[in-house]
Amino acid sequence: MTVQFYWYPKCGTCQKAKKWLDEHQVDYEAVHIVDNPPSKTELKKMIDKSSLPYKKFFNTSGKKYRELGLKDKLKDATEEEMLDYLASDGMLLKRPLTVGKDQVTVGFKEETFEQTWN
Template sequence: MVTPANSTTLILYGIKNCDTIKKARRWLDAHQVTYQFHDYRADGLDDVLLDSFIAELGWEALLNTRGTTWRKLDETHRASITSAEPAKQLMKEMPAIIKRPLLCAPGKPMLLGFSEEKYQQFVSEV
């Protein structure tokens, strides 16, 4: 069992039907880690939250250019995403284009993506 060092609640951001989100949630549940799940589609994605993600991680890291959502965009639209503002607008319109999962804890750098080793380390340091 991995328990955060204090009572800080972790927040896992993503989309519930994403396979990688499902893996991350299974890992957290199996290790009895307390967390809240924030589904971009069901719970929303406002400017303040998205701006905080972009400020820490950069828009390039957040934008999933390898996924289906990106590939379905026409070439002109993809070519127009050259800075934070158009990327932010795209992420708000199509939250499935945001890389996931994103694991957050107050006062700790955000963790983008999932691997058991990184989650183990992240949770043990919270």
């Protein structure tokens, strides 16, 4: 099974995750998260599949997140509003975003990848 691997090539964490996938021979399709961000519909499916709260999908350390003042805006935002923000700019998404048939991982932690993608 091929997983979707949404990444930003200049991101160090994404490079580590890609290296892990390569070393463990995980079949993946690399998707540039800024050039081809997931649509609102795709994001909703990913979030539902992951069982994680919407806020976990935000790149909270990103420049764009700070510029938009999302830390304060998200406190009262609806799920629909959060989806709108996430779908509006690939740089707002925490990366890498790895999506399989039944599972989704956000970011890269080796032990999480071991449990999910091995």
